[in-house]
Amino acid sequence: GQQVMQIPQYQHVQEGEDFTTYCNSSTTLSNIQWYKQRPGGHPVFLIQLVKSGEVKKQKRLTFQFGEAKKNSSLHITATQTTDVGTYFCAGGGYQKVTFGTGTKLQVIP
Amino acid sequence: DSGVTQTPKHLITATGQRVTLRCSPRSGDLSVYWYQQSLDQGLQFLIQYYNGEERAKGNILERFSAQQFPDLHSELNLSSLELGDSALYFCASRQGGNTEAFFGQGTRLTVV
Numbered sequence: 654g655q656q657v658m659q660i661p662q663y664q665h666v667q668e669g670e671d672f673t674t675y676c677n678s679s680t681t682l683s684n685i686q687w688y689k690q691r692p693g694g695h696p697v698f699l700i701q702l703v704k705s706g707e708v709k710k711q712k713r714l715t716f717q718f719g720e721a722k723k724n725s726s727l728h729i730t731a732t733q734t735t736d737v738g739t740y741f742c743a744g745g746g747y748q749k750v751t752f753g754t755g756t757k758l759q760v761i762p
Numbered sequence: 763d764s765g766v767t768q769t770p771k772h773l774i775t776a777t778g779q780r781v782t783l784r785c786s787p788r789s790g791d792l793s794v795y796w797y798q799q800s801l802d803q804g805l806q807f808l809i810q811y812y813n814g815e816e817r818a819k820g821n822i823l824e825r826f827s828a829q830q831f832p833d834l835h836s837e838l839n840l841s842s843l844e845l846g847d848s849a850l851y852f853c854a855s856r857q858g859g860n861t862e863a864f865f866g867q868g869t870r871l872t873v874v
Contacts, residue, residue, distance in 0.1 A: 683860060684860050686862060686863070688863075695764070695852060695865040695866065695867055695868055696805065696852070696854075696863075696865045697764075697865070698862040698863065698864070701860070701862060703860070741804070741805065743863070750795065750807070750810075750854075750856075750863060751807060752797070752804060752805040752807065753804070754804045755804045755805070757802070
């Protein structure tokens with residue numbers, strides 16, 4: 654079955670440093686979604702990428718979808734303490750949405 | 763507020779018991795998904811329903827079952843509970859197709 658892996662599993666950064674998490678799927682994806690889960694909270698949708706090679710930005714967050722539609726990345730510029738949480742990618746389709754293993758981000762003030 | 767309601771928020775029960783978790787999706791959403799999240803772990807997909815029918819199954823144990831009712835709310839039944847079943851159980855709903863998933867606040871199940 655489809656597997657979606659994320660690296661790294663954990664990342665500690667000093668506030669102000671950049672952060673990147675990578676998402677790799679074993680199969681071609683129709684789209685990729687990114688979610689953020691704050692500590693003690695539930696996953697919240699951030700963005701969806703659909704086209705091969707697509708790049709989208711949300712303020713300090715940059716999302717990319719690979720040319721082969723099997724990988725994606727999320728890059729945060731100049732992290733802030735509000736960025737703390739676990740970031741999940743999700744390979745989607747019309748039915749099962751497979752979530753990646755997640756990257757837990759800790760930001761040290 | 764995501765619009766997805768899960769009850770109860772917390773549940774403590776003994777091993778061997780049976781519990782039912784309930785989920786009301788966002789108004790208009792036909793798809794309901796159930797996920798299990800163990801401590802500091804990822805989201806393990808359990809099962810998906812679309813308009814009352816089972817559409818996809820993940821790593822759901824035989825002791826677990828679910829259903830979606832005509833009013834679109836869903837229930838996840840967990841039986842013969844074991845200590846390892848202690849986890850956060852999330853329900854999510856989608857309108858359908860390639861749309862975003864909206865998650866409920868989760869039910870934290872503790873098996874003692």
